[in-house]
Amino acid sequence: MANVPIIDCDIHPEATKENPLDPFVPESAREALRQGLGGAPGAGYSNPFGVTRRDAECKDPLKVGVDHFDKYGIHYGILQPPGMKVSLTLQIDAGNALARAWNDWQINTWLAADKRFLGSVCINLNDPAEAIKEIRRAGVHPQMVQVNVGGESRDLYGHRRYFPIYESMSDMNLPLCLHPGSEGSLDSATPVGRPSTYFEWHTAIPLTFQAHLISMVTEGVFEKFPKMKLVLCEGGIAWLCHTMWRLDKNFKALRSTTPWLRRAPSEYIFDHVRLTTQPLEEPAVPEQLLTIFEILHAERTLMFATDFPHWDFDEPNRTLPRATPPELKRRIFYDNAAELYGLPKLPATLPTTTSSRPVAVGVTA
Amino acid sequence: MSNPIDPNTKPLPIDTSYGMENRAIDHAFKIAFESQPPKAKVGKRVTVCAANELQPGQRRIVEVPPHSIGVFNIDGKFHAIRNVCPHYGAPLCQGSVHATHKPADVHQYEVALQGRVLRCPWHGWEFDIPTGKGLYDKNSRVMTYPVEVDAKGDIIVTV
Numbered sequence: 143m144a145n146v147p148i149i150d151c152d153i154h155p156e157a158t159k160e161n162p163l164d165p166f167v168p169e170s171a172r173e174a175l176r177q178g179l180g181g182a183p184g185a186g187y188s189n190p191f192g193v194t195r196r197d198a199e200c201k202d203p204l205k206v207g208v209d210h211f212d213k214y215g216i217h218y219g220i221l222q223p224p225g226m227k228v229s230l231t232l233q234i235d236a237g238n239a240l241a242r243a244w245n246d247w248q249i250n251t252w253l254a255a256d257k258r259f260l261g262s263v264c265i266n267l268n269d270p271a272e273a274i275k276e277i278r279r280a281g282v283h284p285q286m287v288q289v290n291v292g293g294e295s296r297d298l299y300g301h302r303r304y305f306p307i308y309e310s311m312s313d314m315n316l317p318l319c320l321h322p323g324s325e326g327s328l329d330s331a332t333p334v335g336r337p338s339t340y341f342e343w344h345t346a347i348p349l350t351f352q353a354h355l356i357s358m359v360t361e362g363v364f365e366k367f368p369k370m371k372l373v374l375c376e377g378g379i380a381w382l383c384h385t386m387w388r389l390d391k392n393f394k395a396l397r398s399t400t401p402w403l404r405r406a407p408s409e410y411i412f413d414h415v416r417l418t419t420q421p422l423e424e425p426a427v428p429e430q431l432l433t434i435f436e437i438l439h440a441e442r443t444l445m446f447a448t449d450f451p452h453w454d455f456d457e458p459n460r461t462l463p464r465a466t467p468p469e470l471k472r473r474i475f476y477d478n479a480a481e482l483y484g485l486p487k488l489p490a491t492l493p494t495t496t497s498s499r500p501v502a503v504g505v506t507a
Numbered sequence: 508m509s510n511p512i513d514p515n516t517k518p519l520p521i522d523t524s525y526g527m528e529n530r531a532i533d534h535a536f537k538i539a540f541e542s543q544p545p546k547a548k549v550g551k552r553v554t555v556c557a558a559n560e561l562q563p564g565q566r567r568i569v570e571v572p573p574h575s576i577g578v579f580n581i582d583g584k585f586h587a588i589r590n591v592c593p594h595y596g597a598p599l600c601q602g603s604v605h606a607t608h609k610p611a612d613v614h615q616y617e618v619a620l621q622g623r624v625l626r627c628p629w630h631g632w633e634f635d636i637p638t639g640k641g642l643y644d645k646n647s648r649v650m651t652y653p654v655e656v657d658a659k660g661d662i663i664v665t666v
Binding site: 302361362365366393394395396397398399401402403404405406409 | 630
């Protein structure tokens with residue numbers, strides 16, 4: 143080739159410590175880039191300041207048992223494993239293998255370590271037949287209490303292609319748990335464009351929850367599968383007031399387009415849908431939440447969650463408004479989840495848990 | 508601030524029965540299918556028009572202060588219903604008349620009440636003209652009136 147001149151049109155240089163990009167970034171943009179604002183669609187969204195609390199981790203079952211369960215008097219904790227996202231795996235067999243792996247990993251490492259851990263069956267929605275087999279295989283474990291899926295999906299969860307999966311869950315009394323996960327990785331995280339920041343993305347998560355819930359209600363999932371339960375985990379709660387009211391309002395005019403709905407949409411929601419608290423909305427007047435609780439029938443629909451060990455953790459002693467009636471507190475903290483997941487009933491009165499309210503140190507009056 | 512839990516009521520059960528009592532729409536259609544038009548009663552007899560002036564599929568709105576009433580010819584039978592939607596007071600009888608779908612299995616469409624469903628011109632709520640039954644909930648119902656054709660061949664509504 144020596145006597146042929148060459149032009150190579152494709153060479154990939156890398157920036158390194160020795161050859162950094164930083165000096166060429168305008169100073170006004172450097173901090174923004176350090177805060178993760180240089181993200182692009184394929185990279186997904188993650189908290190630039192860290193998703194995990196700096197003072198906690200969730201890696202060792204025994205340590206979590208002490209640091210979290212013992213500390214707050216938590217009787218049961220439901221795992222939300224990363225495997226909830228396996229349906230996004232491009233290669234279907236690999237997705238199936240990952241689903242099985244995350245289930246066996248939960249069973250062998252966490253559920254075996256401590257009976258207080260309860261698991262979530264991971265499934266690959268892209269292969270309904272395999273998903274059903276996996277639900278029947280992993281779902282029989284006595285500590286597996288639900289099937290969980292992420293918010294990002296190829297179809298709205300009311301789509302009938304999921305019906306055979308719902309039938310198998312229904313047969314086994316396993317609720318479906320919808321948890322935020324990778325919204326925006328297949329399409330835009332909102333119907334009208336891609337959020338610029340994690341802040342914007344994270345705040346918009348309830349949009350996905352609304353879309354899936356509206357789909358499941360109007361497509362008749364809860365008529366088709368009367369035993370089906372849906373848990374909306376980490377999606378907030380206040381938006382449901384609006385969604386439910388709007389469903390009921392539109393139903394009066396448009397019922398004929400979904401004639402399989404035989405009750406007001408809100409009635410299906412109250413009977414079939416449960417919400418978890420974290421990240422509970424924090425109005426400037428905390429007691430305003432009590433009105434939301436009343437609207438949403440929190441005494442049957444709301445279940446406590448911390449999101450341990452993530453950055454937006456809700457601390458059990460601080461989460462609910464002070465004025466929350468004790469009986470309602472009790473239902474939110476224990477009874478609603480116990481009834482949904484078939485966990486033991488506990489006596490109405492229990493010794494109060496250790497308050498973890500921070501104690502001011504070195505402050506004198 | 509009201510207390511979200513009334514101490515006098517039992518906590519709502521988590522599982523509800525799926526009997527007819529919970530299915531408001533089934534109840535609504537049952538009324539529409541089974542109820543009879545209102546029987547003749549004592550009241551003000553109002554002449555609408557000659558029966559042959561109101562052909563099948565046609566309607567006429569008559570003002571009988573303080574009432575406004577829509578008279579419909581559905582397949583040769585006359586029906587009179589109050590011209591006020593119970594929702595926002597819209598002139599109900601100016602709405603479109605068509606069929607609807609009765610309650611059915613998931614993803615099944617079964618046509619029902621052909622030509623006798625009145626859709627409110629404002630928000631689209633559906634009513635069964637002969638019975639006045641709202642087809643979107645359990646209890647709502649619009650007033651209907653007895654109609655007859657007298658010896659002279661006029662349509663008479665008793666208000």
